Amino acid sequence: MTVAVKKNNFKHDCSSTRRKKKVKNGTKHWICKKVKDFLIEDATLGARELQKKIKEHHKVHIHYKRVYYGQKLALQQLYGDWDSNFNNLFRFKAQVENSCPGSLVIIDHYTINEKIRFRRFFxxxxxxxxxxxxxxxxxxxxxxxxxxxxxxxxLASANAVDGHNWLYPVCVGVFDLETNENWIWFMSKLREAIGSPRGLAISTDVGQAVMVGVAEVFPQAEHRECMFHLVSNFKKYRGKVFDDHLWAAAYSWNTYLFEKHWTEMEKAKPAATNYLRKCHKKLWTRSQFRTICKVDYVTNNLAESFNNWIKDLKAINLDDFMDKLRQLLMVKWNQRRKIGKKLDGLILPHIIKMLNEKSRELILEVSESSEDVAEVTAFGGSGFRIYYLTNEPIEKHVDLYYSIEKFRAAYSALILALPDKSQWPKSKHEFFMHPPLLKAVAGRPKTERHKGYSDNKRKKGQHQCPICKDYGHHWHNCKKGSKEDIEAMKAVRGPPKKRKNTIVSDQSSIMALEDEAPTASMSFPPSQNLEATTTKKRKHADLCSEASKSSQSMEISSNKKGKLGNSNSAGSKRSRSGSNQPEGLSIDEPEGVKKGKGKRKKVISKKTPKKKLVLDSPAMGTRSKMVQPASPAMSTRSKRRLSL
Incomplete structure (x- = not known):
């Protein structure tokens, strides 16, 4: 029996009743209307994320390409057209100069095919x-x-650090490529803004263009080099000796420790230290930093922090990006100004707390000079010597860069709010600045930087304990597991390894004077790899001495026999190269060496005592005959003379 239902007379309220009789496809205008709210919250959302949001909210699957065009139309309505956003920079400049006089907004342009196009921005x-x-x-x-x-x-940036060790952006710039001309232009505008303060130190990576810009515009500044980029370029030289001594040499406070770690690396791999001498001549160790700027950073983490701070804004138009950056600075200045008003005293509390924590780990030796003055030497860590006045508090011995007054002065000026860009004043320039010419790039657009070899080693997420399966601790520190499980794990994996402190010294650090001229480049210790060169010279000298002995004996025998005119005599035979020295083929082989086809083969013979060469020997011609005085920096080397 078959039943067919042709009509349902009962009322129903399913979703199909709310639809119109004619269903239209989702156009880019419909998508633009629906995704505007999402793009106002986050302008960096891509077409794939918007496609998922439309599917989640409207239960409709739209093709990726149509979502992309709708997103493009929405961004154009929200943030302006691509062709006009560079020309709006002149309006942004006029608004900033009216609201905040004294600010530098510099726009550089050039003409290509009778069109004025954007070039650089500061x-x-x-x-x-x-x-x-x-x-x-x-x-x-x-x-x-x-x-x-x-x-x-x-996007170039120059970032400083305040007394609280917080990031302090100073200026930004935009140009197309990292060339010498662009970096010199940016550094010249930076000098126009800040001048040349006393004791200025500039830290960069190892890029050739930025290093040229700093050397050209700030020749008197102390030029430092990022240690992280140095290690990234140092990847062809690997080994435990570099893991233990390369970073330790960078963090060394005095010359003694630096030379100690440098000597260990040079003994293990002389080619590595020669590479550092040749390619990394800027300052990268604390032992050679000046103390005027009161900053001992060996990396460019400040720049990485700034890049992470503005990474969500790098995809929007340039005029909106500068306005958003100004807004971020305005909010940050206001927050830190409020913090400065709540502080009381002379030195920032964070600095006092850090000094108290470090003082608990010090082992001090006090040598009194009088009732009020004593000489205090600290053992362990970097090692330093200070003069301490017993009647004065520790705050008076801290530099004023860490004072509350300086912190308030850094954020005292107001960054005023600006109206919407639709209300910016009209610029007086009488031309239209077109966007720069874009170069075709293969592949999809890149939104993340290329990671180095060291970034791949970083593990994502937290460590999971194999005993309790929780995160955030290791198995030997597990509090939820039983003692039997921990003992069983210890029997399988062994006891946990302890980290070794590689920087230990009881020497006093000798710091540079504040009025001393900045060092132009790194000063490396003299080369200590004499063993490899002396062994080569030794072999050459042995062969030459044997050759001279054989030639002398042949000359004596020829004089006794009276056969000076014989052409077969080795003493009278002329070299093919035109010299008066005997040919290599006529030299008698020394004992213990046999002739063979191609290479010479050594024959095992009885050991004979080695002859020690005198200082006046020809094999010692490359070494200095002056005896070097003993140095405390050479105490890690063996005091035994090289056996020649």
Whole structure:
């Protein structure tokens, strides 16, 4: 029996009743209307994320390409057209100069095929410039990152550090490529903004263009090099000796420790130290830093922090990016100004707390000079010697860069709020600045940087304990597991390894004077790899001595026999090269060596006592005959003379 239902007379409220009779496809205009709210919250959302959100909220699957065009239309309506955003920089400049006089907004352009196009941009707010000069230490980290929008240019930045060791952005710049010309232009505008403060130190990576820019514009500044980039370029030289001594040499406070670690690396691999002498001549060790700027950083982590701070803004148009960056600075300045108003005293509490924590780990030796003055030497760690006045508090011995007054001066100036860009004043320039010419790039657009070889070794997530299966601790510190399980794990894996402290010294550090001129480049210890060269010279000298002995004996025998005119005599035979020395083929082989086809083969013979060469020997011609005085930096080397 078959039943067919042709009509349902009962009322129902399923979703199909709310649909219209004619269903239309989702167009880019419909998608633009639906995704505007998502893009207002986060302008970096891609077409794939918007496609998922449309599927989640509207239960409709739209093709990726149509979502992309709808996203593009929405961004154009929200943030303006691509062709006009570079020309809007002139309006942004006029608004900033009206609201914040003294700020530097410099736009550079050039003409290509009778069209004026964007070239470079520099932006520095007046409160940032004054705060750096009045409240921050004279230290700058200069680096660049790539933009991820339609314009794949470089965003350069100069960042400082305040008394609280917080990031302090000073200025930014935009150009197409990292060339010598662009970096010299950026550094010249930076000098125009801040001048040349006393004791200025600039830290960069090992990029050739940025190093040329610093050397050209700031020749008197102390030029430091990022240790992380040095290690990344040092990847062809690997081994435990470099893991133990390369970073330790960078963190060494005095010359003694630096030379100690340097000697260990040079003994293990002379080619590695020669590479450092040749390719990394800028300052990268604390033992050679000046103390005026009061910053001992050996990496460019400040620049990486700034890049991470603005990474979500790198895809939007340039005029909106600069306005968003100004807004971030305005909020950050306001927060830290409020913090400065709540502080009381002379030195920042964070610095006092850090000094108290470090003082608990010190082993001190006190040598009194009088009732009020004593000489205090610290053992362990870096080692240092200070003069301490017993009647004065520790705050008076801290530099004023860490004072509350300096911290307030860094954020005292206000960064005023600006109206929406639709209300910016009209610029007086009488031309339209077109966007820069874009270069075709193979593959999909890159939104993340290329990771180095050391980044791949970093594990994502937390460590999982194999006993309790929880995260955040190791098995030997597990509190939830039983003792039997921990003992069983210890029997399988062995006891946990303890980290070794590689930097231990009881020497006093000798720091540079504050009025001393900056070091132009790294000063490396003299080369100590004499063993490899002396062994080669020794072999050559042995062969030459045997050759001279054989030639002398042949001359004596020829004189006795009276056959000086014989052409077969080795003493009268002329060399093919034109010299008066005997040919190598006529030299008698020394004992213990047999002739063979191609290479010479050594024959095992009885050991004979080695002859020690005198200082006047020809084999010692490459070494200095002056006896070097004993140095405390050479105490790690063996005191036994080289056996020649």
């Amino acid at each position: 932006f520095a707010l007046k409160p940032c410039i004054d705060g750096f000069l009045n409240g921050c230490r004279p230290y700058l980290v200069v680096d660049s990152t790539f933009l991820t929008g339609r314009f794949k240019g470089q």
